Amino acid sequence: MSKLSIDILTLFPEMFSGVLNSSILGKAQEKQLVQFHLINFRDYATNKHKQVDDYPYGGGGGMVLKPEPLFYAVEDRLSQLPTHVKPRILLMSPQGERFTQQKAEELARENHLIFICGHYEGYDERIRQYLVTDEISIGDYVLTGGELAAMVIIDSVVRLREGVLGNQSSPKDDSFSTGLLEYPQYTRPADFRGMKVPEVLLSGHHERIKEWRRRQALYRTWQRRPDLLKNYPLSDQEKAWIAEWEKQKEKQKKDVKRQ
Template sequence: MMKIDILSLFPEMFEGVLHSSILKKAAEKGKVEYNVVNFREYAEGKHKTVDDYPYGGGAGMVLKPQPVFDAIEQAKASSPSPAPRVILMCPQGERYSQKKAEELAAEQHLIFICGHYEGYDERIREQLVTDEISIGDFVLTGGELAAMVITDSVVRLLPDVLGNEESPVLDSFSSGLLEHPHYTRPAEFRGLKVPEVLLSGNHRLIEEWREQESLRRTWERRPDLLEDYPLSNQQKKWLTEWEKERDS
């Protein structure tokens, strides 16, 4: 079972997310245990202050090291892993990807630090953190939403969490390509028909169509994903044909 600790000043933000849909079912199946901690509880002093002015001056407040250090030490004390991954939600971090999600899904224990204010005391980053992750080149009020995104993307990859074992394998980005189009009943809706090949019952042709459409969608929408993708001879042939059609 995976354990996920989340350090946040606003733990109430996670109530709906962790107790709904796949994340809730994963916990009910005993595949994951969530523990959301308000690290303000670890702050010293009467007022439980977690931030202070930055040395050297400047705008904004900085998270103090003491509450975060103590909260992390407490989380590690009951860790199922000798080396849990401590993940800092940070706009300066590594851009998040499906490959990273798959890497984290193999771990026993993840600890997320959700920051606020201007930033973190650098000693948190230097001494506690194993991974710094950003979910995109934009600014959020805090790290909570980013931690939710990563938690969702990781937990759905855990064994037996999804009903269909092939689902996470066939998702966009898991194979290196975007996912192919999907259709369901009725076979015709407002004059719009499902591709005949999907109704044929010929599994070989269906798989070939899906492979082709996955490649086509990636080529049209995210050609950057193809730069390092190991194309087969057939896939190279399809790309050549589409490029000729586009240029004609």
């Protein structure tokens, strides 16, 4: 797999230095598996004051990012690339598609991504209509700017690239990658202050461990994120487990009422 190139258009490039140069992202750069290019799109403003925002037509509160600086910045970057390279251009926006692990896996298959991080009240609509390929939100809330959202997505995507993590099987078992939350994990010591690791994990019996993990992942998802099970293809065994838990849950409710 070729190196992943990520361009980040932002008014605050200094916000990224610690994140991009630390931990997994820093190591990925050292291995030359990813390269980052920070672009301050204020440099592409067309007036002497380097203004990148303006009041919205029709009135209203706040300022809106102008189209020229972002169009010019993206076009300049594209002009530096081979003609066959067609990057995905990602707009960070609370109005965008909800970011998921499946979206991260999709983006991890690309070789070039361009992130646009906005500030102020919003973007000129022409940026959405004519410049970007994807509009992404990391959740149903509003941030001061798109930088933090871009950092979250970059971390989520880069770790999925081949060679970035020491154990390449690790991301396959992550929460959401299988459609379920991840099963509980334990390490040494086997007994810490009387809190013991489940015996099955110490047994060395791989099939039993596999079934235990499958059951625990399903149980944790059923408990915490039952919405994820709506479209999950349950096996007969998994349906039986859920029926058992539902029965236990109802019994507990009745017991509480009797008290």
